[in-house]
Amino acid sequence: MAPATVTIASGATWQEVVADRQRHRDATVAEIRPPVPAVRKEDIPLNTTGIPKKLLTEQEVQITNTDVEDLVKKITSGEWSSATVTNAFLRRAGLAQKLTNSITELLPKRALDKAAELDQYLAANKKPIGPLHGVPISVKEHIPIKGEDINAGFVGWVGQVAEEDALIVQYLESAGAVIFARTTQPQTLMQIETDSNLYGITVNPYNTTLSAGGSSGGEGALIGLRGSILGIGTDIGGSIRVPAASNGLFGYKPTSQRLPTAGWVAAMAGAESILAAIGPISTSLEGLRAFSKSIIDQKPWFKQPSLVALDWRDSAQYYPERKLRVGVIYDDGVVRPHPPVLRALNEFVGKLQKSPGVEVVEWKPWKHDLAWSIIAKIYFADGGADVKAAVNSSSEPWRPLAKFILHENPDVTEHTITTLWKAILERDDYRTAYAKLWNENPVDVILSPAGPGVATKHGTGRYWGYTSQWNLLDYPAIIFPTTDAVTDAPREQPYEYPEGYQPLNERDKYVYGLWKEHGAEGFDDEKLFRAAQILLEEAGLPTAVPA
Incomplete structure (x- = not known):
């Protein structure tokens, strides 16, 4: 070799x-x-x-x-x-x-x-x-x-x-x-x-x-x-x-x-x-x-003592003979998903609602904008110094998205010990608040888009709040495909934002701009990949979505 x-x-x-x-x-x-x-x-x-x-x-x-x-x-x-x-x-x-x-x-x-x-x-x-x-x-x-x-x-x-x-x-x-x-x-x-x-x-x-x-x-x-x-x-x-x-x-x-x-x-x-x-x-x-x-x-x-010492357990231990209660996030309140994503999610939820074994409820996201702010501040506690040193050690040029997250992101913070402690307390307070919300309206799993759009045009992937949310909370999550929209058949209803849509913030404006620039030509006609996060590894959902 x-x-x-x-x-x-x-x-x-x-x-x-x-x-x-x-x-x-x-x-x-x-x-x-x-x-x-x-x-x-x-x-x-x-x-x-x-x-x-x-x-x-x-x-x-x-x-x-x-x-x-x-x-x-x-x-x-x-x-x-x-x-x-x-x-x-x-x-x-x-x-x-x-x-x-x-x-x-x-x-x-x-x-x-x-x-x-x-x-x-x-x-x-x-x-x-x-x-x-x-x-x-x-x-x-x-x-x-x-x-x-x-x-x-x-x-x-x-x-x-x-x-x-x-x-x-x-x-x-x-x-x-x-x-x-x-x-x-x-x-x-x-x-x-x-x-x-x-x-x-x-x-x-x-x-x-x-x-x-x-x-x-x-x-x-x-x-x-x-x-x-x-x-x-x-x-x-x-x-x-x-x-x-x-x-x-x-x-x-x-x-x-x-x-x-x-x-x-x-x-x-x-x-x-x-x-x-x-x-x-x-x-x-x-x-x-x-x-x-x-x-x-x-x-x-x-061999790695820091790991959770928990044996694999069968899903039947968690789900007796009752309906699986599924909370649904349609929009995280920070960035609205592109129309094909919402259409696929709605179609999938419609199928779930017809299942006698599933109860579907809407899950209202709690301050997901705050979650993004918290995680962005503690990704790089040294202000990105270690990563920057690794890139600069060879004089290689910065790639566009690496430059964006490390050099153009205002949320990246160089912490002192004291400010890091404070940020960790913010993280833990958020986790506690989200757990309280869950206990008040218990669900077995939360179904959510994997992101605001389907596979992105090269160099445009700047928002991952739909996935980082669960890293901040440290919840397990599963992605599974639900819809394939590759088709030559004419669409009964065009994919589009609501008439007169006004972006919620700068991040939403950026993602909305990607749709207006690429939607009809790029995202809309390609394979439509959807995802949903499943809370427990043993949730036992089917390996394929019903046709």
Whole structure:
């Protein structure tokens, strides 16, 4: 396998470092056998999702179109070998890289060696090694893989090599998973798009003029094109959920300290004002459950004591024979969702209201503008100094959205110890007030848009209050797709804001402006991805929305 460490002199320019990383990525793709089909840039359509079927073998398409729960059955029954499955995903991931720019490197030797071990174990023992036996899993780059570069999206950090796998990777492999690909992330990791100097822009497989989301956007694009069906993302403000929503996938942000984070690399390590979470993105709801349960069943708190020591519990323990009570947020009171989002949410709620097992109530957001103000003030307690130093260490230029959040955001605050204490008290007071609201009007889950719009035009993703709300509260959340609006049929009712609409504030004005500029030409005609946050990991909602 191509070496992970950089091969250039220590005094290299940032451009030379970038060139080296991209050469390395391309070399790992070139290792795949049979070779990944060539694709000319000029032949790539806006919607790339139909390309794999044309360029891969029938069996490779069948394998990679299979969700986690069925893939495990196929492998453990002996119908498909783990080696065959792994190679199929390596080829589709290599193709996905050429179509969406979502890979930092493939890991063919590691993956195929592991697959061979699994096949030998199954043959010898007549049983799987674990619940994820043979399932290929992709990994966001800042989660370490032993022997590989770990740069977290900073050019200046290239050359750091992981001494061991991150703890979550160790648990997944113990459960039988095959680690086969690493995926892109944005500069600073603090964007809801994926754009870095190291690898450029990761694009949406359904429309390459749109974003794949961020910061786990490489995972979103790769899984959206089914170059993977299960991957690891991280989330401090929406970084699992926005890519899942942008690519029509399932995504799970657990409560912080639920799944193991030990070993991951990022700026501001040790910051505790808002804790990031680690979790899965998948093509199915069952993929999220299998991923999470396989780790929790191994009791990871014995190796990372800061984790919540709570066994996986069946949903029946929480939901006796009564209706599931669902609160609905249509608008967070800060930024009004674009018309297609509200239309899809209303249609979905209409279906829920017809279900005898569900009671739907409106959930009135409580000071979500205050929530955004609080979390924005404590994201960067040092005023962004650590992140800025990491970017500036190589003289790489600031990417537009990284510059926006760190240099143009008036909410970023450099705290003293005293002002940080005060900000933490504000955070805790808000959590207490929201809990009181919940206790006064108890619901089982809250259904909400994943954001004010569908997948954004590149460089425009500036508001993530619909997802960061739940990071501030530290509530678990699940994204699931509800509607696909790709259609050539004429619309009965055009999507539009109310006549004479006046934006609520500057943030709403910005998002409203995106609709007026791009709505009819970009957002409106593309795949319509919706999301809803589900409070408990064991909520037991169906894996597909009724037609």
